[in-house]
Amino acid sequence: MKKKTASFTRRGFVRALARLTAFPTFGIPLFTFNGVATQALAKSVWPTQADWDSLRNEVKGRLIQVTSPLKACQINSGSSHCAEALEQMKNPFFLEGHPGATQSTGWLQGWKTEVSPYAVAAESPADIVAAVNFVRKHGIKLVIKGTGHDYLGRSNAPDSLLVWTHKMRKITVHEAFTPTGGNGPGVPAVTVEAGTRWLEAYDAVTNQHGRYVQGGGCTSVGVAGGFIQGGGFGSFSKKFGIAAASMLEAEVVTADGLVVLANEFQNKDLFWALKGGGGGTFGIVARLTLLTHELPENFGIVQGTIRASSDRDFQELLEAFADFYTQNLGNEHWGEQVKIKEDNSIDIALVFQGLSKIEAQKVWQSFLARLESRPQQYTVETDFTVMPASKMWDYGYMSNQYPHLVTLDKRKGQPSNQFWWTSNQGEVSRFQWSYQSRWLPLQLFKDTKRCAELFFRMSRHHSFSLHLNKGQAGATPTALERGQNTSINPAVFNATALIIANGRSDTEAYPDIEGHKPDLELGREVLRRINAAMKILRDATPGAGSYSNETDYHEPNWQEEFWGTNYPRLLAIKRKYDPQGLFQTHHSVGSEL
Numbered sequence: 001m002k003k004k005t006a007s008f009t010r011r012g013f014v015r016a017l018a019r020l021t022a023f024p025t026f027g028i029p030l031f032t033f034n035g036v037a038t039q040a041l042a043k044s045v046w047p048t049q050a051d052w053d054s055l056r057n058e059v060k061g062r063l064i065q066v067t068s069p070l071k072a073c074q075i076n077s078g079s080s081h082c083a084e085a086l087e088q089m090k091n092p093f094f095l096e097g098h099p100g101a102t103q104s105t106g107w108l109q110g111w112k113t114e115v116s117p118y119a120v121a122a123e124s125p126a127d128i129v130a131a132v133n134f135v136r137k138h139g140i141k142l143v144i145k146g147t148g149h150d151y152l153g154r155s156n157a158p159d160s161l162l163v164w165t166h167k168m169r170k171i172t173v174h175e176a177f178t179p180t181g182g183n184g185p186g187v188p189a190v191t192v193e194a195g196t197r198w199l200e201a202y203d204a205v206t207n208q209h210g211r212y213v214q215g216g217g218c219t220s221v222g223v224a225g226g227f228i229q230g231g232g233f234g235s236f237s238k239k240f241g242i243a244a245a246s247m248l249e250a251e252v253v254t255a256d257g258l259v260v261l262a263n264e265f266q267n268k269d270l271f272w273a274l275k276g277g278g279g280g281t282f283g284i285v286a287r288l289t290l291l292t293h294e295l296p297e298n299f300g301i302v303q304g305t306i307r308a309s310s311d312r313d314f315q316e317l318l319e320a321f322a323d324f325y326t327q328n329l330g331n332e333h334w335g336e337q338v339k340i341k342e343d344n345s346i347d348i349a350l351v352f353q354g355l356s357k358i359e360a361q362k363v364w365q366s367f368l369a370r371l372e373s374r375p376q377q378y379t380v381e382t383d384f385t386v387m388p389a390s391k392m393w394d395y396g397y398m399s400n401q402y403p404h405l406v407t408l409d410k411r412k413g414q415p416s417n418q419f420w421w422t423s424n425q426g427e428v429s430r431f432q433w434s435y436q437s438r439w440l441p442l443q444l445f446k447d448t449k450r451c452a453e454l455f456f457r458m459s460r461h462h463s464f465s466l467h468l469n470k471g472q473a474g475a476t477p478t479a480l481e482r483g484q485n486t487s488i489n490p491a492v493f494n495a496t497a498l499i500i501a502n503g504r505s506d507t508e509a510y511p512d513i514e515g516h517k518p519d520l521e522l523g524r525e526v527l528r529r530i531n532a533a534m535k536i537l538r539d540a541t542p543g544a545g546s547y548s549n550e551t552d553y554h555e556p557n558w559q560e561e562f563w564g565t566n567y568p569r570l571l572a573i574k575r576k577y578d579p580q581g582l583f584q585t586h587h588s589v590g591s592e593l
């Protein structure tokens with residue numbers, strides 16, 4: 001249908017941390033290594049060529065030297081080789097398949113892509129163990145890249161050894177999986193190796209086995225790395241829950257170079273920490289197993305725009321929308337985004353499951369009819385689409401029915417189903433100016449007048465989006481129950497949505513390449529406006545929290561914002577499994593001490 005009408009205080013928190021972080025040092029003095037109070041690593045001297053050769057032998061040649069994919073541009077940014085390299089940088093799957101590339105190219109006043117001189121292109125847990133032992137022995141920095149999608153640049157670092165898991169992508173679908181140590185009949189599940197991308201998991205679980213696994217929206221995001229270890233939300237997380245909550249078991253290489261299993265029967269504390277405590281922090285996950293779910297019959301999309309004619313009408317629209325949302329949308333059926341914009345309009349890009357098209361239209365009917373009856377004040381455009389859920393990740397079907405939604409990886413030798421959502425193109429090789437998020441407490445949303453006034457004031461500075469599926473208020477009881485066993489900030493359970501303001505950052509911008517550098521002046525202006533918008537929200541929602549995977553590189557009080565009351569327990573687990581601080585990334589558990 002295409003419808004158109006005329007139109008806890010910070011000091012107290014830190015004290016609690018100090019109490020919980022008093023841990024034994026096993027007689028080895030503490031010192032600071034890359035910002036983390038650690039027990040002494042053996043030494044911190046760059047390895048000799050003989051050391052590297054020895055590692056290369058141990059990993060059977062899988063130690064590789066890495067150069068930037070933009071090397072040709074560093075030499076001559078006007079050359080045809082550079083033009084070719086820049087063209088490749090528009091493809092997220094190319095970026096994942098290159099050990100020197102990342103999806104974002106940097107962050108204003110934060111980080112920029114750095115290339116590790118060496119990488120272990122791991123193909124097995126044994127390769128990972130060798131890399132971990134090498135790093136521990138030589139005291140050098142370790143980084144882990146699955147896909148390199150991390151916004152905060154936590155999968156790259158200079159002068160480091162990279163563990164690159166891209167080649168570990170085996171997938172096994174189980175009719176009945178029982179975690180090791182358990183003795184039940186088992187549950188339907190999927191096991192994926194560390195480098196698997198969501199598209200591959202969906203292909204195996206949905207296209208080939210007719211089931212559903214709760215993953216991410218973006219097809220090129222990794223399954224086992226930062227996404228799931230940071231919590232992970234997909235379009236239908238109000239129905240199926242936080243992705244990490246579906247984790248049944250993980251095989252992990254720990255800082256002491258052991259391969260351990262973590263599940264509800266063994267290494268339970270590690271298991272809990274991996275379900276939301278952040279990637280690159282507690283060990284390297286070599287493979288993990290996730291519960292799968294019954295596939296809904298249909299998935300639907302509602303797209304559209306509602307424009308208000310004046311500031312006053314816009315405020316009224318925001319209040320009506322908040323009311324409509326709390327009555328009708330904050331439940332298991334709905335997910336994805338509504339964008340509130342500076343030009344007095346809201347963009348709707350929502351998905352639904354468990355409803356037919358007619359049922360979904362009925363949900364919106366009276367809200368839209370009220371607006372449409374006032375053509376002087378409002379212009380309404382909406383479009384409802386429904387498709388079989390089994391076809392959602394089937395490129396053949398999608399390219400036939402909705403060619404504008406999908407972009408195929410056309411490189412030779414790539415799988416014929418390897419596509420990304422066209423709407424994610426703007427995120428590829430993007431230099432981030434700002435990306436801030438905050439969970440929106442349901443109570444505030446229910447206070448529709450106050451909420452509308454808040455949204456209106458924010459929108460005068462910068463647009464922002466409500467991600468309905470990234471708040472768990474309104475989720476199913478099963479999703480909530482499983483979610484409570486994760487280590488994500490418990491604030492998510494009182495939140496109806498995650499608000500994200502991420503600006504119009506520079507796409508295809510490379511800080512080191514002449515003629516392609518990000519526009520920093522414009523970036524600073526966007527940052528100023530986002531800061532102003534988000535300050536209004538921060539002031540109104542103290543302690544609301546921020547999602548650690550989609551957050552500000554410069555987030556103040558990040559321990560409390562990312563993990564809330566779970567932080568002290570996470571820190572104690574970090575101390576137990578990684579007392580030397582071998583695994584550390586920007587604003588990860590334990591990186592502040």
Ligand SMILES: Cc1cc2nc3c(=O)[nH]c(=O)nc-3n(C[C@H](O)[C@H](O)[C@H](O)COP(=O)(O)OP(=O)(O)OC[C@H]3O[C@@H](n4cnc5c(N)ncnc54)[C@H](O)[C@@H]3O)c2cc1C
Pocket residue numbers: 103143144145146147148149150151154155165194216217218220221222223224225226227228229230231232233234278279280281283284285286424427549550585
């Ligand atoms: C286009 C795009 C869309 C996104 N959509 C969503 C979404 O729908 N929902 C959502 O919740 N998030 C989403 N995200 C955010 C995403 O969850 C984070 O970027 C996440 O960090 C990606 O994890 P990765 O393993 O793919 O990336 P990487 O950059 O490879 O890794 C991220 C972090 O995990 C660590 N890590 C990687 N592999 C391992 C491993 N095997 N063991 C231990 N640590 C590891 C890295 O060291 C790093 O710290 C999106 C991001 C992008 C760029």
